[in-house]
Amino acid sequence: MASISPDNHGLRLVTRYAVLTLVAVIFVFPLLFMVMSSLKPDTQLLNDTSSLRAFLPVGDISLDNYSAAFERAPIGAFVLNSVLITGATVLLTLFVCSLAAFSFVFLDWSGKAVIFSILLATLIIPYETIFIPLLLMASQLPWIGGDGFEIGWLNTYRVQIIPFIADGLTIFLFVQFFRDLPRELIEASRVEGASWWLIYRRIVMPLSGPVIATAAILKFLFMYNQYLWPLMVVQDESIRPVMVGLGYFTDQLNVPWGEVMAYLTLITVPVLAFYLSLQRVFISSVASTGVKG
Amino acid sequence: MKLKLALMTAFGAFALGSAVSAQTELSLWYHGAGSANAEEALVNELVEEFNASQSDWVVSIETFPQLAYNDSVGAAALAGELPDILDVDGPVMPNWAWANYMQPLGIDEATLEGYLPGTIGRWDGEVYSVGLWDAAVAIMTRRSTLEAYDIRVPTLEEPWTGEEFTQALMTIRDSGDFEYPLDLGMAWTGEWYPYAFSPFLQSFGGDIVDRETYQTAEDVLNGDEAIAFAEWWQMLFEENLVPGTSQDAADRETGLVNGNYAMSWNGNWAALPVVEAFGEDALFLPAPDFGNGPTIGAGSWQFGISATSEHPEGARAFIEFALQDRWFTAFSDGTGLLPPTASAAAETENYAEGGALEVFYDLSDEQALVRPVTPGYIVQARIFESMLADIANGADIFDELDAAVDEISRDIERNSGYGH
Numbered sequence: 001m002a003s004i005s006p007d008n009h010g011l012r013l014v015t016r017y018a019v020l021t022l023v024a025v026i027f028v029f030p031l032l033f034m035v036m037s038s039l040k041p042d043t044q045l046l047n048d049t050s051s052l053r054a055f056l057p058v059g060d061i062s063l064d065n066y067s068a069a070f071e072r073a074p075i076g077a078f079v080l081n082s083v084l085i086t087g088a089t090v091l092l093t094l095f096v097c098s099l100a101a102f103s104f105v106f107l108d109w110s111g112k113a114v115i116f117s118i119l120l121a122t123l124i125i126p127y128e129t130i131f132i133p134l135l136l137m138a139s140q141l142p143w144i145g146g147d148g149f150e151i152g153w154l155n156t157y158r159v160q161i162i163p164f165i166a167d168g169l170t171i172f173l174f175v176q177f178f179r180d181l182p183r184e185l186i187e188a189s190r191v192e193g194a195s196w197w198l199i200y201r202r203i204v205m206p207l208s209g210p211v212i213a214t215a216a217i218l219k220f221l222f223m224y225n226q227y228l229w230p231l232m233v234v235q236d237e238s239i240r241p242v243m244v245g246l247g248y249f250t251d252q253l254n255v256p257w258g259e260v261m262a263y264l265t266l267i268t269v270p271v272l273a274f275y276l277s278l279q280r281v282f283i284s285s286v287a288s289t290g291v292k293g
Numbered sequence: 294m295k296l297k298l299a300l301m302t303a304f305g306a307f308a309l310g311s312a313v314s315a316q317t318e319l320s321l322w323y324h325g326a327g328s329a330n331a332e333e334a335l336v337n338e339l340v341e342e343f344n345a346s347q348s349d350w351v352v353s354i355e356t357f358p359q360l361a362y363n364d365s366v367g368a369a370a371l372a373g374e375l376p377d378i379l380d381v382d383g384p385v386m387p388n389w390a391w392a393n394y395m396q397p398l399g400i401d402e403a404t405l406e407g408y409l410p411g412t413i414g415r416w417d418g419e420v421y422s423v424g425l426w427d428a429a430v431a432i433m434t435r436r437s438t439l440e441a442y443d444i445r446v447p448t449l450e451e452p453w454t455g456e457e458f459t460q461a462l463m464t465i466r467d468s469g470d471f472e473y474p475l476d477l478g479m480a481w482t483g484e485w486y487p488y489a490f491s492p493f494l495q496s497f498g499g500d501i502v503d504r505e506t507y508q509t510a511e512d513v514l515n516g517d518e519a520i521a522f523a524e525w526w527q528m529l530f531e532e533n534l535v536p537g538t539s540q541d542a543a544d545r546e547t548g549l550v551n552g553n554y555a556m557s558w559n560g561n562w563a564a565l566p567v568v569e570a571f572g573e574d575a576l577f578l579p580a581p582d583f584g585n586g587p588t589i590g591a592g593s594w595q596f597g598i599s600a601t602s603e604h605p606e607g608a609r610a611f612i613e614f615a616l617q618d619r620w621f622t623a624f625s626d627g628t629g630l631l632p633p634t635a636s637a638a639a640e641t642e643n644y645a646e647g648g649a650l651e652v653f654y655d656l657s658d659e660q661a662l663v664r665p666v667t668p669g670y671i672v673q674a675r676i677f678e679s680m681l682a683d684i685a686n687g688a689d690i691f692d693e694l695d696a697a698v699d700e701i702s703r704d705i706e707r708n709s710g711y712g713h
Contacts, residue, residue, distance in 0.1 A: 042543065043543050043546075043547070046541055046542065046543040047543070072327045073326075073327050132371065135368060135371060135372055136371065136372065138372075139372035139373065139374065152372075152374075154372055154374055155374075228364075231361045231364055231365055231368070232364070232365070232368035233368070233372075235322070235355050235357070235365065235369065235374070235376075236355065237326065237355065237356060244358070244361060245358075246358075246360075247326075247327070247357075247358025247359070247360035247361045248326055248327025248358045249327060249358075250358070250359070250360050251325075251328055251359050251360075253481045253483075253485060254542075254546075255542070257542075
C-alpha cells in the first residue's frame, strides 16, 4: 500500500484550494460585478467592462444609482410584495405538499400509484405552456372576501399565490424523503394509537428538516423570480412583484445600467438572506438525498 | 329654524354626495412607468385636469413599464379585463384594432385636420387612435465638419442624393479624423431598426411589405430596389463607414458630441444635447434621397378606446380634452418631442420659429411615412430587424431577403391576410 508523503499531501491541498478558489471566483464575480457596477455612472460602468476594473470599487463611486432607482420605481413596495407572495406560497406549499406526500407514502388508498405517476408527469410540463388557460380560469373563478362574493381573481395577491401551492416537484421531494424514514417508527406509533395527523405533526415533519429546507429554497427561488405570470394577471402597481419592477428600468431605446445594477443588488438581498439562513440544512439535504438545487 | 338649517345641510350633503357618486370611473393604462421623464407627470396632470373639468367622468390611471406593456394588454384582452382608455404605439395599433382590442375613436375627423400624419392612427378607413406628440429622425452633425471636407449642406428642398451621401461618408472616413463618419445607432435594437432604417429601404423604392395589398413582401423586400438597398446597407459596414451591431450603448449616446463620429442618425429626443454641445454649429439634416424620395419614420404613442369599454363616450371625452394645443405644447416642452399641430409648435420652446429644433417639425411634415399599416407589422418588424442585423454582419443578402420575404408571407397566410 503506497503511503502519502507530506509533499504529496501539500500538493494535493494546494491543488484542491486552487480549484475551489477558481470555482468560488466564478460564482462570486457576477455578484461582485453587479454590486460594483451599481456604484458607478453608466459611462464608467460600460468602459470598465473590458477590464478587471469592472470588479473593483474604483473611479467615480457613489450611491447615486440607488437614489435614482428609488425615484424611478416603488422598490420597497415591490420587495415587500415579493416577500409576502413568496413567503405565503412557500409556507402553504410546504404544508400542502408534505401532506400529499405523507398520504402517498404512509396511507393506503386505491389508485395511489396512478395518481403519483400523473403527478410526476406534470414535472415535464413547463408552467408557461399552461399560463393562458390558467389566466382564463383565474379570470372566472369565484371568491368570497371582504367585498362579498365576486368573480375573477385577477389583480389580487391570491392569484399570485394559490395556483403555485400544489406542485409536483415538491411532493416528489417529500415522497423521496419520507420513503427513507424508518417505517418501524410510524408502525410503532400506530400501535400506540397515534392518529395519522399526530404522526405527521409530531414524528414525520420534525425529522424532515433537510427536505423542508430544500423544498423551501427551490420554491422561494421559483416564486421570487416569477415574471410572466404576474405580468399577465396583475395590473395594479401596488401589488406588483420585483421582477416585473425590473421593466421600470428599460424603455424603448435606453437602459440606465447603473440603476439596473442598483435595483438588482437591492432585490438580491432577500434571496441571499433566505439562502444563507437555510444553507446548512440545504447542504445536508443535498448530501442525504442527492437532490441538486 | 334649527330644523330648517339641519334639513338644508342634509339636503346639501346629499346633493354633493350624489354629484360625486354620479361620476363614472374610467380606467386608463399608460406605458411609461419608470420612464423618469416629464411625460408620466404630464399624463397625470392631464388626467387630474380632466377629472376636475367636468362632473360626469373620473379617470383613474394605471401605469406599466414599457417593456411589459404590450404583453399586459394582450393578457388583459384574453381575460376580458381591458381598461376604457389605452395608450398604444402607433405601428402596433392596427394589430390591436384587428384583434378587437380597440374600437374606432368616433371623434369628428375635422378636429384632426392639420395634424402631423404620424399622430393619427387609422385602420380600415377609421381613426382608432391619436397622439399628442410625434418624433422625427435627422442626420445630426456640425456645419464646420461639412465645410472642412467641402461637403454641401443639404436642405429639405434639395437633400443629398444617395451617391452624394455615400461619397460624403467616404470622404470623411478617408480623412481619418473620426472613428466612424456616421453613427446609425446599431447599439439600439427592437423597434429602432424598422423605425429608423426602413425609410432608407423605402427611399430606394422597396418596403417591408407590399402596401397595395398587404398580402405579400414579394418583390418589395427582395426586388431590385430592395437588393440595391441591401447592398448599400452591407457596404456601410464593410467599408467601415458605420459602427456595427456590437456598438457600445455609451458610444451611441455620446459619440457625436465627443467627436468619435462625424454624423449621427438620431431622433429629436436626442437633439438638445447636440445643440448644447455645438450651439450654432449644430445641423439637423434631412434624410438622403436614394431615388424614390427622402423618407423618415413616423408614429409614436397614441390614445385609443378599448373594444370592451362600457363608456366609450367618456373615453372619447377624455381624448378630446387632451387634444388641445396647450397640452401639445406642454408635452413638447416637457419631453422635447414634436407637437402634432403647427399652431402648437409655434408656442413651444423648441419648435417655434427660431427654436433650436424647428427644423424637425418641417422634417416630419415633409418626409414622414408611417410604418406599414397592417396588423402583421409587429411580426414583420421583428423579421426586418433580424434581417438587417444579419446583413450588417456579412450574411448573403439574397438569402436574407428571400428568407425574410418567405417568413413574412407565411405569417400573413397563417393569419388569413390579417383582415385586409
